[in-house]
Amino acid sequence: MVKQTIQIFCRIKPTKAKKSLYEIDCKDSSDIITFSVPKDVSEGFINNKKEEYKFKFERIFNQDTIQDDVFKQVAEPVIENVLSGYNGTIFAYGQTGSGKTFTITGGPEKYTDRGIIPRSISYFFEMFSKKPEYSFTMHISYLEIYNENGYDLLDPQHQVSKLEDLPKVTLMEDEDNNIHLKNLSIHPANNEEEALNLLFLGDTNRMIAETPMNQASTRSHCIFTLHITARETGSATIRKAKLHLVDLAGSERIGKTNANGILLTEAKYINLSLHYLEQVIVALAEKNRTHVPYRNSMMTSVLRDSLGGNCMTTMIATCSIEKKNLDESISTCRFAQRVAMIKNEAIVNEELDPRLVINRLKREVEELKNQLSIANNGEAFDGDLSQDEIEKLKILTLRYLEDRDNDSSLNVGADMRKINFCFKLLKDMYIQLLAKSKIAPVPGPSNQPANVTIIDASHYDSKELKDLKDTLRQRDNEISILVNMLKKEKKKFEDLMQGLLKPPVHVLSSSGSNDDLPKEFNKNHPKRQILQNMSLGRQEAFEIFKRDYVGNQEIEEQKKFLKKSYAEAKMLGELINTARTKLQHLKSKSEQIYLKLEATNSLNDPRQNSEYESTRKTMEFEKENYRENFEKLKNLKTQIEHAQYLIEKSQVKLQKDFEIWWTEQCELNEQKQQRLLGNDQSRVESISSIPSTANSLSTSSRINSSTNTTLTNSYQNEKSVFDYGDSHRKLPQIESEGKTSAASNQKINLTGDSEIDADITAFINARKRIINQMKPKN
Numbered sequence: 001m002v003k004q005t006i007q008i009f010c011r012i013k014p015t016k017a018k019k020s021l022y023e024i025d026c027k028d029s030s031d032i033i034t035f036s037v038p039k040d041v042s043e044g045f046i047n048n049k050k051e052e053y054k055f056k057f058e059r060i061f062n063q064d065t066i067q068d069d070v071f072k073q074v075a076e077p078v079i080e081n082v083l084s085g086y087n088g089t090i091f092a093y094g095q096t097g098s099g100k101t102f103t104i105t106g107g108p109e110k111y112t113d114r115g116i117i118p119r120s121i122s123y124f125f126e127m128f129s130k131k132p133e134y135s136f137t138m139h140i141s142y143l144e145i146y147n148e149n150g151y152d153l154l155d156p157q158h159q160v161s162k163l164e165d166l167p168k169v170t171l172m173e174d175e176d177n178n179i180h181l182k183n184l185s186i187h188p189a190n191n192e193e194e195a196l197n198l199l200f201l202g203d204t205n206r207m208i209a210e211t212p213m214n215q216a217s218t219r220s221h222c223i224f225t226l227h228i229t230a231r232e233t234g235s236a237t238i239r240k241a242k243l244h245l246v247d248l249a250g251s252e253r254i255g256k257t258n259a260n261g262i263l264l265t266e267a268k269y270i271n272l273s274l275h276y277l278e279q280v281i282v283a284l285a286e287k288n289r290t291h292v293p294y295r296n297s298m299m300t301s302v303l304r305d306s307l308g309g310n311c312m313t314t315m316i317a318t319c320s321i322e323k324k325n326l327d328e329s330i331s332t333c334r335f336a337q338r339v340a341m342i343k344n345e346a347i348v349n350e351e352l353d354p355r356l357v358i359n360r361l362k363r364e365v366e367e368l369k370n371q372l373s374i375a376n377n378g379e380a381f382d383g384d385l386s387q388d389e390i391e392k393l394k395i396l397t398l399r400y401l402e403d404r405d406n407d408s409s410l411n412v413g414a415d416m417r418k419i420n421f422c423f424k425l426l427k428d429m430y431i432q433l434l435a436k437s438k439i440a441p442v443p444g445p446s447n448q449p450a451n452v453t454i455i456d457a458s459h460y461d462s463k464e465l466k467d468l469k470d471t472l473r474q475r476d477n478e479i480s481i482l483v484n485m486l487k488k489e490k491k492k493f494e495d496l497m498q499g500l501l502k503p504p505v506h507v508l509s510s511s512g513s514n515d516d517l518p519k520e521f522n523k524n525h526p527k528r529q530i531l532q533n534m535s536l537g538r539q540e541a542f543e544i545f546k547r548d549y550v551g552n553q554e555i556e557e558q559k560k561f562l563k564k565s566y567a568e569a570k571m572l573g574e575l576i577n578t579a580r581t582k583l584q585h586l587k588s589k590s591e592q593i594y595l596k597l598e599a600t601n602s603l604n605d606p607r608q609n610s611e612y613e614s615t616r617k618t619m620e621f622e623k624e625n626y627r628e629n630f631e632k633l634k635n636l637k638t639q640i641e642h643a644q645y646l647i648e649k650s651q652v653k654l655q656k657d658f659e660i661w662w663t664e665q666c667e668l669n670e671q672k673q674q675r676l677l678g679n680d681q682s683r684v685e686s687i688s689s690i691p692s693t694a695n696s697l698s699t700s701s702r703i704n705s706s707t708n709t710t711l712t713n714s715y716q717n718e719k720s721v722f723d724y725g726d727s728h729r730k731l732p733q734i735e736s737e738g739k740t741s742a743a744s745n746q747k748i749n750l751t752g753d754s755e756i757d758a759d760i761t762a763f764i765n766a767r768k769r770i771i772n773q774m775k776p777k778n
C-alpha cells in the first residue's frame with residue numbers, strides 16, 4: 001500500500017496584462033507563489049488588510065510552460081503508477097477560462113497544444129510496445145455530469161443534438177459501498193488511433209450537445225477514464241487500474257456570474273457540486289472525522305476513490321492572474337492547499353485471471369463430483385464401457401506410464417468400471433512385459449523407493465503399444481484442429497463485435513466545395529445529417545457564414561499545415577522507398593563480395609576486403625537514414641492525425657454555431673414578420689426573404705418591393721437583413737425585370753439560374769399564401 005497526499009500543481013494562464021501581480025519562488029522540493037493584491041482590489045477582499053497571499057505547490061507552471069512539460073511533470077508519473085496497477089486521477093480546478101480544458105484536453109490550434117488526454121493515450125501505447133513481456137488492454141469511457149445528471153459521451157448509436165439525447169448514466173451502490181455507473185459504455189481501444197477516435201467522438205458529442213444556454217464545457221464536469229489491464233505472460237494475475245482525467249466546471253462564485261434563469265439553476269448545481277467537493281475535502285482533511293459526505297453529489301460519488309481512497313491523485317489549479325481575476329485565483333489556490341492535506345491509500349489492484357479461475361473451479365467441481373459419486377455409490381455406473389471409452393482409457397494409461405513426473409496421476413473419474421479397466425490394463429501390460437522383456441532392477445534416485453523397478457523403454461515393441469501410440473497421435477491432431485477452429489470462430493466473433501462498436505474514423509476532409517464534410521463521416525453523423533437536410537438557401541448562407549467565421553482561419557491554417565505535412569510525408573515515403581531499394585541492392589552486393597572473398601579465402605585480408613568493408617559501411621549509413629526517416633514519418637503521421645482531428649472538431653463547431661445563428665435568425669424573422677403584419681400589411685405581402693448571415697457576417701438578401709423585385713448580395717455589418725423596418729431601405733437595389741406588383745406570379749430573373757429562381761418564386765408564393773391565411777378576415 002502506498003500512502004500519499006494529493007499532489008498539487010499550479011498553472012498560470014498566459015496573459016498580455018503587463019502589471020505583475022504575482023511572483024514565483026522555485027525551491028528544490030516545492031514552489032511558492034505570492035500574489036500581491038493592489039490596494040484598490042484588496043478593499044473588496046474579506047481580509048482586506050492582507051495584501052500578500054502565499055501558496056505552496058509541488059510545482060508551479062508559469063505562463064510560458066509548454067504542454068509537453070506539464071505532461072512530463074504531472075502526468076507521466078501517474079501513468080507509470082497506473083501501469084503498475086495503481087489507480088490515478090488528474091483533475092483541473094479553476095475559474096472559467098483559466099485553462100482547465102487547455103490543460104486536460106488541449107488547445108484547438110496546434111499539434112503542440114495537445115493536452116494531457118491525447119498525450120496520455122500516446123504514452124500508454126508507447127509503453128505497451130516497450131514491454132512485450134506483458135499483454136495490455138485499454139478501454140475508454142467518457143462521462144459528462146451536467147446539473148447533477150450523468151451522460152455517456154461515447155454512445156456511437158445516437159445522433160445527438162442536445163445533451164438529453166445522450167444515454168443517462170445513473171449511480172448504483174453495492175453492499176460493499178462500491179459505486180457503479182449504470183449505462184456508461186466502455187469501449188476497447190486496440191491502438192492509439194482507436195483511442196483518439198473515441199476522444200474525438202466524446203468531444204464532438206459534448207460540443208454538439210452544447211447550446212448557447214448550456215456552454216457545457218464551462219458548466220459541466222467531464223471525466224475521461226482509461227481502464228488499463230496488464231498481465232505478464234504466463235502469469236495468472238491481472239493488474240487492473242483506472243486513470244481518470246477530469247475537467248471540472250468553472251469554479252467562480254455564483255455572485256460574480258450574474259446568473260439568472262436557467263443559468264442560475266445551472267450555477268446553483270455547479271456551485272453546489274463544487275461546494276460538496278469542498279465539503280468532502282474539508283472532511284477528509286480533518287483527522288478525526290468519520291463521515292465524509294461523498295453521496296451529496298454525483299461528481300463526488302464518482303470520484304470517491306480519487307479523494308481519500310484507493311488512488312494516486314493529482315490536482316492542477318489553473319489561475320488567471322489579471323487584476324479582475326485575482327480573487328478567484330486566490331480562492332483556487334486556497335482550495336488547493338486544503339486538497340494537499342488529503343491522504344490517499346493506494347494499493348495495487350490485482351486479481352486472478354477470471355478464465356483461469358473458472359478453469360480451476362471447473363476442475364474442482366469435477367473432482368468433487370467424482371468424490372461424491374464414489375462416496376455415495378461407487379459402483380453406480382452400469383453397463384459395459386464403449387469402444388471409445390476404452391480407447392481413451394488406453395491413451396490415458398499410456399500417457400501416465402510415459403510421464404516421467406513422479407507426481408503425475410492417472411485420473412479417470414469416479415466410474416469404477418474405468419478404474420478397474422485401467423488396473424486390468426496395467427496388469428496385462430506388466431504380465432506381457434515380464435514375459436517378453438528383461439527387467440533390470442535399477443537403484444532409484446534418492447527420492448525413489450529402492451525396490452522400484454524401471455522398465456527399459458526399448459522393450460516397448462508390442463503391437464498394442466504401437467497402436468496405442470498411433471491413436472494418441474491421431475487424437476492429438478484432432479484436438480489441435482478443433483482448437484484452431486475454435487480460435488478462428490472466436491476471432492470472427494471479436495472482429496464482428498469490434499466492427500459494431502467502432503466509432504467513425506476521422507480523416508481529412510476532401511477539398512473542394514464540400515470541404516466542410518469529412519470524407520468518412522458516418523452517414524448517420526449529426527453533421528452530415530444537418531448538411532443533407534439543408535435547403536439550398538441555407539447552404540448558401542452557410543457558405544457565407546463560413547467565409548467570415550472567426551474559427552475558419554484556424555481550419556484553413558490546419559489545412560495548410562496538413563497540405564505541407566502530406567507533401568513532407570510523401571517526400572519521406574519516397575526517401576524511405578529509395579533507401580529500402582538501395583539497401584536491398586547493397587545487401588546483395590555485399591553478399592556477392594563476401595562469397596567471392598570466402599572462395600578466395602581472403603576475408604581477413606584488409607587489401608582484398610576493402611570493397612566489402614566500404615559496402616558494409618554504406619549499408620550502415622543507409623540503414624541509419626532509413627531508420628531516421630521512418631521515425632520522422634511515424635511522428636508526422638501522429639501529427640497529421642491530430643491535425644485532422646482538430647479540423648473536424650472546428651468544423652463541427654462551425655456547423656453548430658451556424659445552426660445556432662440560423663435558428664436565431666429564423667426566430668428574429670418570425671418576430672419581424674409578425675410585427676410587420678400588424679403594421680404594414682401591404683409591405684409585408686411584398687417582402688420575401690431568405691435568412692442571411694448574421695451580425696458581423698456578410699449577407700445575402702433578396703428583397704422584393706411592391707414595384708421592384710430586387711436581388712442583391714449586400715453586406716451589412718451591424719444589422720440583420722431581417723431588420724426590414726429601416727434597413728431594407730439602405731440596401732442597394734438591383735433592377736428587376738418584372739415591374740408589376742404581382743411579383744410572385746411573374747417569371748422573375750433573380751439569380752440567372754432558372755431552377756433556383758423557380759425555387760425562390762415558389763417560396764415567395766407559399767409565403768404569401770400563409771400570410772394571406774393569417775390575415776384577419778373581415
Ligand SMILES: Nc1ncnc2c1ncn2[C@@H]1O[C@H](COP(=O)(O)OP(=O)(O)OP(=O)(O)O)[C@@H](O)[C@H]1O
Pocket residue numbers: 012013014094095096097098099100101102103107108217218219248249250318
Ligand atoms: N496555457 C495556455 N496557453 C495558451 N492558451 C491558453 C492556455 N490556457 C488557456 N488558454 C486559452 O484560454 C482560453 C480558455 O481556456 P480553457 O477553455 O481551457 O479554459 P477553461 O478553464 O477550461 O474554461 P471553462 O471552464 O469555460 O471550460 C482558450 O482559448 C485556451 O486556448
